[in-house]
Amino acid sequence: MADKTLVCKDCGKEFIFTEGEQAFYKEKGFENEPQRCPECRKARKQQYNNNRGYRR
Template sequence: MADKTLVCKDCGKDFVFTQGEQDFYKEKGFDNEPQRCTECRQAKKQQRNNNNRGFRR
């Protein structure tokens, strides 16, 4: 497998889906390629974490 250039669905910039990442996804059984670049993935995760803080019981 070779590195792939993908386009982030949030910011629209190109990012590289490396061979190592592809191997990792395959090993974990993930069928889909990532939709977001690293920066947008981190921002999305942070947003989820911030939204969940108010709902602890």
């Protein structure tokens, strides 16, 4: 496995899907690569938590 460059579906920015992250995804049984960059994933998770009434 080698690092992959992916494009975020939200912001369009390129991000690196590292070899270590790929191994983690495989270990967890995830079949799809991430669609969002780390910043957009964090923002989406925060928005979800805010809509659910959680505070983090």
